[in-house]
Amino acid sequence: MLVILLNCVTLGMFRPCEDIACDSQRCRILQAFDDFIFAFFAVEMVVKMVALGIFGKKCYLGDTWNRLDFFIVIAGMLEYSLDLQNVSFSAVRTVRVLRPLRAINRVPSMRILVTLLLDTLPMLGNVLLLCFFVFFIFGIVGVQLWAGLLRNRCFLPENFSLPLSVDLERYYQTENEDESPFICSQPRENGMRSCRSVPTLRGEGGGGPPCGLDYEAYNSSSNTTCVNWNQYYTNCSAGEHNPFKGAINFDNIGYAWIAIFQVITLEGWVDIMYFVMDAHSFYNFIYFILLIIFSLSEIFSSQDKSCREGIVI
CATH class of the missing domain: 1.10.287 (Helix Hairpins)
Structure with a gap:
């Protein structure tokens, strides 16, 4: 749970517009924390798979919330593999914002509440x-x-x-x-x-009195004539x-x-x-x-x- 909270803090401190090249010390520190958090989640997933098994009703992928954790970890692996090949795929990076959802699986009362909300969705049809x-x-x-x-x-x-x-x-x-x-x-x-x-055109850049003259009164050699061009x-x-x-x-x-x-x-x-x-x-x-x-x-x-x-x- 502490790792999830730490992940929420680091995600909130990222500055996408400034951290494209990640040259600043702050960005490198945040990236190090992000690498540690991803490694922690990946190890946790592997341990659960070994302990529970992978496929089956009571195995790791048999639980909906575990499937969400699995999807987040796999998306993280894809992100790191693209980074190693110098390929930019920003859509994969957005999946990291789902990491705080892992907290739902850690708090039983929150998990019950979310389950009830999901059960009411068909009623909105x-x-x-x-x-x-x-x-x-x-x-x-x-x-x-x-x-x-x-x-x-x-x-x-x-x-x-x-x-x-x-x-x-x-x-x-x-x-x-x-x-x-x-x-x-x-x-x-x-x-x-x-x-x-x-509206009638006003002289002096719009702040003067209304212009009341017609096109025929325009004098091309003088700028003193105020013609209401808007009437045309x-x-x-x-x-x-x-x-x-x-x-x-x-x-x-x-x-x-x-x-x-x-x-x-x-x-x-x-x-x-x-x-x-x-x-x-x-x-x-x-x-x-x-x-x-x-x-x-x-x-x-x-x-x-x-x-x-x-x-x-």
Whole structure:
């Protein structure tokens, strides 16, 4: 048990980004401890195999927890063999984080608790099935209604010609374009935000008064003319980027599930709702309210069932 606790401490002290070459004294000390711990676990496994036998109902591999120990030791052997051949296989290195799980087999009360938790997993099948149907139905509705709409931006007209001394973006961009873009509603939709509501350009780098002049008043030989170039972003059409680095959208069922998952966690769901309402319709809030009600009702019903089963036990 002390060796397992020591292993937890050494694993927590490793710095993967700094210890790639393991040149520091701290890294070499930790590596020495790790070698000792692996050797201890390997010797323990061999002793148990000799004492209990390997195969059979009451032998070493007949116990589930011993099979976990066996897997961890074999993965460690594979890691060391790859190191000797100068082969980098980081996926094998991640198995070492399972070593603290060996403590479960050493503490009887913890082992009983984990066994009970594993026995209750089949009871969650109906809950997971219902969650899948909720995700699937709401995901299909989201894709059918809003596929591609969160890419909508206000572009300059195709025939709009700019003076050579003026450099404008292809579409209107806010100061925080990635997390709070200006998503517009195309003419065929009934969204809450159109290109007519693009904010007026302000002078002096955005901190001055609003610019009220038109294109005709622009003077290329002077920088004193304040033209509201934002008023020419009038063409609402689909662009290339979705909000939050492309992670939030309903372009396909996979991305729709990601958005639905964020909504039911109640973290940032209001922003997603506003994006959809701006691009499609004010009444889209009904979708998000129903989704949250379904998810909360499922959580409460699961908790109630767990409480009743706890009373029976």
